[in-house]
Amino acid sequence: MAEITNTYVSEELYKKFGDAILSTDEPYGMLTVVVEVSSITSVVDWLKKHPVINAHFLTDICGTHFPQIPGKELCAIYHMQSMPNNYRIRLKCFVPITKPEVPSLTGLFPSANWMERETYDYYGIQFIGHPNLQRILNVDEMDYFPLRKEFPLEDGSRTDKDDKYFGR
C-alpha cells in the first residue's frame, strides 16, 4: 500500500468537509487538524471508514485549557492512527468554557468511554451522547475541574517560581 502523506489526507479532508476544517498544521511531522466541534464525529467516522486512510484505531483523547483565548478556552485533542498504514493524525476541537459541549465518540469507539470520562473529570468538557459521563479518577463529590488553569498547583502567593523572575 502506498504511503499516506499529510498533504493527501489534508486535501481529502478539505475536499470532503470544506469549512468544517478550520486549520491544518504539521508540528513534528504529525498532521494536526482543527475541526469545527459539530463535525468532529463525522470527521472521525470518515477517517475511520476511509478505504485508503483507514484510521481505525483511536489512540488517545485528552483535553487542555487555554484561558487566554476567549471563546475557545477548552480544547479536546484526539489522536488516531492506522496500524496497516503506520499513519497517525491529531484532531483538535475548541469549545468555549461557558458551553463546553463536544459530541461523544463512544458510538464509534468503545475505548473513548473512559478517555472521555477522564477528560470530563479534568476539564469539564461535556461529551454529548456519552452513556455514563461521570468522574473517573477524582471523587464524585468534587465540584470543580482540577486541571483548568485557574487552579494553581501551589500557593498562589508564592512567586519564586514565576517565569518572570527568570527573564521569560
Added chain:
Amino acid sequence: MNEFDDKSIEQIEEPEYTTLNLGPTHPATHGIFQNILKMDGEIVVDAEQTVGYIHRAFEKIAERRPYYQITTLTDRLNYCSSPINNMGWHMTVEKLIGVDIPKRAQYMRVIIMELARIADHLVCNAVVGVDTGALTGFTYVFQWREKIYDIFEQVCGARLTTNIGRIGGMERDFNDEAIKKIKEFLRDFPKIFDEFSTLLERNRIFVDRVINTGPITAERALSYGFTGPNLRAAGVDYDVRVINPYSSYDDFDFTIPVGVNGDTYDRFMVRQQEIRESLKIIKQAMDNLPSGNWYADVPEFYLPPKEDVYHNMEALIWHFKIVMGESDVPKGEVYHAVEGGNGELGFYLLSDGGRAPYKLHFRRPCFIYYQAYPEMIKGGMLSDAILTMSSMNVIAGELDA
C-alpha cells in the same frame, strides 16, 4: 393448586443475583482495583469498575515541574517497568528539542528497556501462575527479577523507581560490575526461564485452567484500544518497536509473537515468548555495543557529572540552570510513543516555551484496555475473573496516574 403453580413460576422468572464487592484491597487483585460484581451463583453476570484509588494527579503536577522532575513521576506510572517510562519521557523531550543521541546511548537504553520488559513480564506471568495455584514459579523467578534490579542499581543507583537516564543519553557508562551482571544474567537466566516454562506452558492442569479464560477477539480488542501483549495475544501484530522504531530498535533482529484467541493462555504465551525475544535483543545489543559517548552534546539539558559540578564553574552553571528549569525549550506539540510493558505508552507534550510543559498527557495503556474487563469476564466464573485481571497485567499506578 393453580395459585401455587403461578407463584413458583414467578419466582423462577426473577433470578436472584448476589452483589459481590471485589476489592479495592483484595489480596487476589494485586493492586487497588474495585469491581462490584453481579453474581449468579459462581457466574459473573455484570461488573462495575471503580478506578482512581491511587490517583496522584500527575498531569497537574507535571504542569508545574521542570522537565527532569517529571521523570520521577513517570517512574510511578507502571512501576514494574519504570525504565521504559523514564526513557519514553526523555525521548519525548529529545524529540521536542531535536537532539540526536549517540548509538552507544541508544543501545544502552535498549538493553535497560528490554531488561525492564523482562522484569515486567516475569511479574505478570509468575502472578498468573500464582492465581492458578502454582506458587513455585513465582518464588523461583522473582529471584531473577531481583537480579535485573541489581543491574539497574549498578547503572543508576535505584531499583524500583529508577529515574534512569538523562535527556540526551544515559547518566553514566555501564561500569564493569553492570556489564558483568548483564552477562551473568544472559548466561544463567535462560536456563531458569526454561524451567519456569516447563513448569507451566505444557502443564495440563494449568493449560486446562487458562485456555478460553477471558478471551477477546482481535476486532473487539482494537475497538477497546488494546495495545501491547494483550492485543498481540488476540492476533494483531502491532508493536511500536517495529512500526515506529525508536532508539535503534530497527538494528535488532527479533520477532513479534502473536496469539490467536486472546485468552489468558495466549496472553501468557505471548509474554513468555517476548521474554525470549527480549533476551535475544539484549544479547545482540551487548555483542554490538558501539564505542563512543553515552550522551549527546546538549549541555543545556544533559546534567553534568556531579564531580564537575563541585569543581568546575561551567558545569555548576549548567547544573543550576537545568535543575531550575532554565533551559530554553521550543514551543510545539509532540506525541511520542514507546512500547511499554503492557502496551503503547504515549506522551503528548504541549510546550509553550515555559519551564514546565503547558500540558502533558500520558497515554496509559492499562487505563484504556481495562475498560474491556467487564466484557471479558461476563459469563465466566469468579476465579476466572481474577485470572483474567492478572493476565491483563493491569498496574494500579498506571491505571490511576
